[in-house]
Amino acid sequence: MVRYACEADIPLIMRLCEREHAASKWRDVPFEPHAAENTIRQFLSLIGRTLFVSEAGYLAGLVQPFGFSQYRVALEYAWYAEDGSGLALLRRFEEWAHRMGAVEVVAHNYLNDPRLEAVMAKRRGYSLMGSTLSKRLEH
Secondary structure (H helix, E strand, O other): OEOOHHHHHHHHHHHHHHHHHHHHOOOOOOOOHHHHHHHHHHHHHHEEEEEEEEEEEEEEEEOOOOOOOOEEEEEEEEEEEEEHHHHHHHHHHHHHEEEEEEEEEEEOOOOOHHHHHHHHHHHHHOOOOOOOOOOOOOO
């Protein structure tokens, strides 16, 4: 069952964030629990942001105007599920985005799983939108 997250879900979401971090390309960057909790609280409390949770999954997202138009786009900020609820989380986010007036949803695949792209295209009607590039800056 997917539902809106609440304060009581923070420990679960924190554990899932840590697991997602460990599986990501940024696993060598320290996981900072205080920073993660602060981000979670922002998605719980700020207008234009949302956070959905399942038994072992979460999706955080926001709606903002396009930089060149009054129309809004919904951006998935973080999405991770270990319980098979990934598409259910995405579906709830899409419903929320529609109610918020978004004309499009943008979701990422940071774990670079080709199966996810295929399933999102086939079951949810997504298509690739360019590509994402990153560069590590040395400090």
